Amino acid sequence: MDTPYMTSIKIQDLTVWWTISLLALTYLLHRFLAVSSHLRHLPALPIFSITWSYICQEPDDVRFKRLIIPYANKHSEGVVLVWIFGQWTVHVVDPQIVYQVNGNITNFPKDIPPWDLLLIRFTGRSNIAMRNGEEWKSLSTIIREAFTTPIPIELFASLAKNLFHVINQTPLADDKGLKVRWNGLSQRFTLDAVGYSVLGYNVDAISTQTQFVKDYNMFMHYTNDPLYLALPIFEKIITRKHAFELVETLKKRLVDMLLAKRMDPGDDIVSFLLRDPSLTVEELRDNLSTLLIAGHDTTAGAISTIVYHLAVNQTAQQNARNEVIREALRIISPSSYGIPRMSQMATNLSKYYVPPNTAVVSNICGVHHSETVWSDFSGQSDS
Numbered sequence: 001m002d003t004p005y006m007t008s009i010k011i012q013d014l015t016v017w018w019t020i021s022l023l024a025l026t027y028l029l030h031r032f033l034a035v036s037s038h039l040r041h042l043p044a045l046p047i048f049s050i051t052w053s054y055i056c057q058e059p060d061d062v063r064f065k066r067l068i069i070p071y072a073n074k075h076s077e078g079v080v081l082v083w084i085f086g087q088w089t090v091h092v093v094d095p096q097i098v099y100q101v102n103g104n105i106t107n108f109p110k111d112i113p114p115w116d117l118l119l120i121r122f123t124g125r126s127n128i129a130m131r132n133g134e135e136w137k138s139l140s141t142i143i144r145e146a147f148t149t150p151i152p153i154e155l156f157a158s159l160a161k162n163l164f165h166v167i168n169q170t171p172l173a174d175d176k177g178l179k180v181r182w183n184g185l186s187q188r189f190t191l192d193a194v195g196y197s198v199l200g201y202n203v204d205a206i207s208t209q210t211q212f213v214k215d216y217n218m219f220m221h222y223t224n225d226p227l228y229l230a231l232p233i234f235e236k237i238i239t240r241k242h243a244f245e246l247v248e249t250l251k252k253r254l255v256d257m258l259l260a261k262r263m264d265p266g267d268d269i270v271s272f273l274l275r276d277p278s279l280t281v282e283e284l285r286d287n288l289s290t291l292l293i294a295g296h297d298t299t300a301g302a303i304s305t306i307v308y309h310l311a312v313n314q315t316a317q318q319n320a321r322n323e324v325i326r327e328a329l330r331i332i333s334p335s336s337y338g339i340p341r342m343s344q345m346a347t348n349l350s351k352y353y354v355p356p357n358t359a360v361v362s363n364i365c366g367v368h369h370s371e372t373v374w375s376d377f378s379g380q381s382d383s
């Protein structure tokens with residue numbers, strides 16, 4: 001039976017135990033998160049603000065614009081130390097320094113991120129994005145060749161039609177008018193485009209959302225969790241079993257697609273890669289997952305942002321339309337010259353003396369192609 005005396009001893013024990021644990025944890029965290037001595041001379045973003053940003057699940061660009069860029073600007077620094085991928089990393093914000101780093105693969109070869117990262121589990125480490133030097137060169141040749149296959153314009157146009165159909169079916173009405181959730185739609189549209197062109201497979205993301213699409217989206221959601229990006233070791237501590245299962249499911253799905261394509265090739269990139277008999281299924285799969293993510297995520301983001309900005313600024317939208325139309329009219333003008341004029345009296349046109357009764361024509365085509373007006377004249381298609 002506990003006497004009051006014994007209980008108080010217990011509480012004291014517990015308090016001491018907790019205090020020691022907390023101190024030890026704080027010390028370990030401090031040791032773990034402190035900038036190591038060989039980097040201490042560099043400007044570092046305070047660990048608390050970064051950690052808070054990760055905890056709040058801030059997306060990269062928001063964190064960069066809110067923390068890193070203002071910090072760099074305020075201190076006039078071209079580089080800032082930032083905690084990411086479980087280590088302090090030098091983030092370069094000065095274009096000259098970027099050039100120095102990216103232009104020197106000998107001194108700055110690519111560093112493979114930790115295997116713990118969910119994304120790396122999916123793409124593997126032997127794909128083109130992670131390779132260096134000669135290996136990278138030979139791989140990029142294969143991929144470049146694969147991309148010389150013609151763009152399936154009709155297919156993309158029909159995907160756009162599907163997209164407009166879905167948009168017309170699902171506007172969300174509110175007091176400000178009709179709205180669509182554009183980021184989701186652009187994401188689905190791009191997945192279909194990449195599915196067809198890279199995998200040669202109808203993912204059907206726009207209209208029906210197959211299991212593959214749901215799994216892929218869920219996987220991307222897990223992949224972009226800022227907490228796990230900041231500390232990949234979390235994957236070992238708070239293991240996301242479902243995420244690992246998803247990775248395996250998706251990889252298996254890619255292999256199934258590969259094997260099916262081997263039987264029934266098309267004019268997609270997978271079929272092109274399959275022509276090289278020396279590649280194993282795993283090698284192909286790793287490159288495929290990389291192409292899938294590289295082709296999808298970035299394109300979906302770009303389309304989403306462009307359309308958003310054109311939607312919120314109708315003036316810019318109108319300008320963009322006008323620009324396209326005007327540029328087309330410039331390259332090949334429907335009418336090459338204007339109606340001739342006849343000078344009525346002696347005139348100086350610039351430094352040229354033109355007597356009376358002289359026919360003068362404005363050469364529209366000539367003006368549209370004058371090198372003195374169009375400085376970036378080269379490379380236009382006006383055949």
Ligand SMILES: *[C@@H]1O[C@H](CO)[C@@H](O)[C@H](O)[C@H]1NC(C)=O
Binds near residue numbers: 103104106107
């Ligand atoms: C790469 O960097 C190293 C070390 O700064 C330097 O010695 C080398 O000349 C650089 N190479 C090139 C191609 O710039």
Ligand SMILES: *[C@@H]1O[C@H](CO)[C@@H](O)[C@H](O)[C@H]1NC(C)=O
Binds near residue numbers: 139142273279282287
């Ligand atoms: C894919 O990855 C392997 C390495 O895993 C590589 O050797 C192979 O050439 C790669 N390229 C293509 C295009 O599949």
Ligand SMILES: *[C@@H]1O[C@H](CO)[C@@H](O)[C@H](O)[C@H]1NC(C)=O
Binds near residue numbers: 313314315316319
């Ligand atoms: C909209 O675009 C026009 C033309 O590009 C620009 O002048 C204007 O500042 C933009 N408006 C806003 C609110 O960004």
Ligand SMILES: *[C@@H]1O[C@H](CO)[C@@H](O)[C@H](O)[C@H]1NC(C)=O
Binds near residue numbers: 346347348353
């Ligand atoms: C044209 O320019 C010349 C030289 O500047 C000048 O002498 C002449 O008067 C001008 N003629 C007319 C018609 O303006």
